Amino acid sequence: MPELLIRNGRVFDPLNGIAGEKMDIAVRNGRIVEKVSGKARSLNVSGFTVMPGGVDIHSHIAGSKANGARMMRPEDHSKDPERKTKYTRCGVGHTIPSVFTTGYRYARMGYTTVFEPATPPLKTRHTHEELNDIPIIDKGCFTLFGNNWFVMEYVKQGRIEELAAYVAWMLEATKGYAIKIVNPGGIEAWRWGRNVRGLDDTVPNFDVTPRQIVQALCQVNSLLNLPHAVHVHPNALAEPGNYQTTIDTMDCVKHVQATNHPTIHVTHVQFTGRKGWSWADVRSGAPEIADYVNTHDHVSIDPGQLIFTNVTWMTADGPAMFALFKLAKTKWLNVDVESETGAGVVCATYKKSNYVNAIQWGIALELALLVKNPWKIFLTTDHPNGGPFTSYPRVISWLVSKEARKKLLDKINKTARRRLDLPGIDREYTLNEIATITRAATAKSLGLESKGHLGQGADADIAVYNIDPSKVDLSRDYKSVRKAFSRAVFTIKGGRIVVKNGEVVRSVQGRTFWTKPVVSEGAMRAVTSDLESKFDDYYSVRMANYPIHEQYLAASEMITTKAGV
Amino acid sequence: MSKTISENVICTFCASGCDDLEITHNGRDISSARNGCAISVSRFTSTKQSRISRPLLRTKERLRETTYLKAIDRAARILNNARYPVLYGWSQTSSEAISKGIELAELVGGIIDNTTTSCHGPTILGVQDVGEATCTLGEVRHSADLVIYWGCNPIHSHPHHTTRFTIFSKGRFRKTRKDRKLVVVDVRRTDTAKLADRFIQIQPNTDYELLTALRAALKGEEIEQDSVAGVPLETVEELADMMADCEFGALFFGLGLTMSAGKHRNTEAALALVRDLNYVTKFAIIPMRGWFNVRGANEVSTWQTGYPYAVDLTQGYPRFNPGDTSAIDAFTRGEPDAALVVASDPVSHFPKAAARNLLGVPIVSVDPKRTPTTEASEVVIPSAIIGIETAGTIYRIDGVALEARKVIHPPPGIRSDVEILDAIIKRVKALRGRR
């Protein structure tokens, strides 16, 4: 691999406090180094912006529900095919692109790491098969725990240390990165066609509450020293007014001590940030939620920005999907997964003229603009639920430019516009803040020490964008900002140039990150014995055939943590 | 050689994914297979029957033994020179091999289609219109108090289905046979029907009418006929009530719906019925996939190309249009000019008009055993049996992926599908590089 010297660019590296300084970045053997030899290949990026490669913390790109959605929606693909080229395999878009296309499209935007945020353990072998096939980007997946029979039983019995050992066993068995909770307890209720109404409802047949599940798993997260917070999709997603549940969910774990990161990350808050009693009068709950986030350091959020386009909803939250399907009346896929979780997929279209859609669009932007600290809020569209990930540049343009927002505000449902605070918000993100919410903060939140920054020793994942910070007026030139973030001048992955002028020029294999908490032998023996006694009763697969072996991952990157059990 | 017992072996025949088999062997030969059904016993203990032992090349009208490299070279040339090759089969091989097949199809510019096209293709077409309310098989075992087998005969096709997942299984919430009711809908009183609490005999080609009548009855509509599909109205209404009143219903259906008149309209009606049932209770629908990795063929094809079968890659990007890009239609029209067949026997199973045109083009076969398709091929490359002689990922009926393992060594010189396809890909690339 040749050495690389990226010269004269304006560097944004928020983790290392660099905000637009003209600097050279040196790369050797796939890492950022202090300097390189005279033989290094030189890229003159004078007049351009240099950032670490994008790190997406929440995007549904792989696994059983994503593929079920692809299979159900040939109409999503037929208008957006991608021809094969000298460097790339063929594929299709649009809201649920095929795997090759997914990797290429991320790389074209300068993204180099993406996490699949919800994988059902029993079907995670499938998730990894797809992740293996996604080119260029590094990746990982979050394992679902919030409706798992073993989890609920340990919680009911108050056996937190055994629960921790179980979670450790499961993360290794599924090669997962973090703990994910979706509608805790609600998907178990959905086995009988029901749901839970809120944090203190009782899960049928298990006699635990969602509050207990969330609290216990956050305690486990600390005990295991996991790199990321517990990633939570709260209850009540399909209720018109649900913002209070979101705040209560964040609040219920404020006493749980975390290690060096927030205890809880609440995701796609736009979907659970509504105020009101019925669809006719929902309002934005963003000010209250932002206020909570601004005054509490144990939480982080991402908005799940809505885009006015055709989308595919996909989530583990089966009951919410059916409730929304009854409104959308399109197609509905539901897959309940024994003893663990579920999934639902529905297609929908968001319209500017639709009151609720317009309010939701507004909620997401209000959240991003009202949360003051960009280290606490990350750019997502909850792809593909809010919109395809290829919309990120558009979202960036809304964040940096009030004018861009106003243009769209003028077109949305008038009643919604009247009821949102958004028109009165003047804040405009700086380039440094954009770099924070799209790469630095997400990498930090994930605990990926070699990502999201350009300091020495970091992975040489670098994006160069056609924006001259010394000349650009982000607010006025938002269209060119949007264009710049859509097509990177260069994307460098692990020290190799993979994208040039928005086109893929090389494909590489990305690594799959997963976490192995190292628990004591005694704890592991005890939990294994407990599982052995119950596995055949709980599952239709034998315990010997359940775990995924490390060789399964095309390029495995194990993160170990020292657990306190 | 000493005897070993391999435990928790995953059977690779139907798609039930039975994974508790005990295989006794000495590393080369299997002497017994326990815990599986009668079909699995046959599969595991007959690995040496009808094997193709060496690669074969057709010269002067006869298939003669050749070397592996010559066979690979000829296979690569046939596919590379073709303008409209069809790569078919795939349901009885691993996901890893299917992935290679798609790479090869993209490279040579052909159609890649799997046996879904003449099996549950209509089911997928139905899902593409309606969606699907489904669950994993263990969920049925835990919760289903009503099980319906419609147009399928699991006692013959998936012999352990009833013991692992339905009426003879034990789940968390349904512990005995008495906790469940079985309804069977079929044109014959099959061996599965003999186990039913209620058997509903239906006239051939009338499933659509009965399914639609059930949807109407569920919604409280008044049906004016005295009978539907040969079934008395009273029975129709009773069945609708049974479905609405259960706590958790599971409808398994087979080729009785996909293959008879109506095809994807039948499956749409069944999918819509189960969707409608979810407004009043909890219900799941599960198609009875027949081959151990036909689901895997759909999954891999979908995540790599966007489409589950009948994928046309001739233009350099994926196109999907069953009836046009499906193998049987393409061959019936007589348009393809070469075929690669992996682990399948289309010469035996295609209707005459399609088979005739298939027999008129050079065929490359990759298969462990002799079949009419291998006998009619230009090139035959023998392969190892998945889940017995080579490892591979397979997808169960319900989409749960399992890692089928290698239990014994393949016969000498026999390679895996993955290796063979990879060699063909490399050879095609080399041939293209020379041009």
Next chain:
Amino acid sequence: MSRIEVTVISGRSLSQARSRELGKFSDEYARSVAICELDPEDMKELDSIDGQNVRVTTDFGEVIVRAVTSKQAPHRRVAFVPYGPWASMLFDPATHASGMPTLKGVKATVEKAADAKIATLQEITHMKAE
């Protein structure tokens, strides 16, 4: 009556599946698959006995198979021919733009053909190639 009108369906049977593993050219496979299962009343009407050959004819082709009294009756006027090369001689290749040919529910006649021979697999392949 030496000829009856039926609807032909195809499908899997346990013996077809088991014998397939022994090999498509095995005697067991032919015995399991080159058959036509008929309702006992239909057998009587056809004046046929178990093991006697019959000719099954549809608009798309014909095939000689061995008549077998069904153990999964009643199914008057429905003939079951297990999925396989012999059954495939009977079916309509037209998929009606679904990709799927019609392999069940095809109108056919069944008539006694005690002296006719069941084609071997090689012969079936030849017939298809014509």
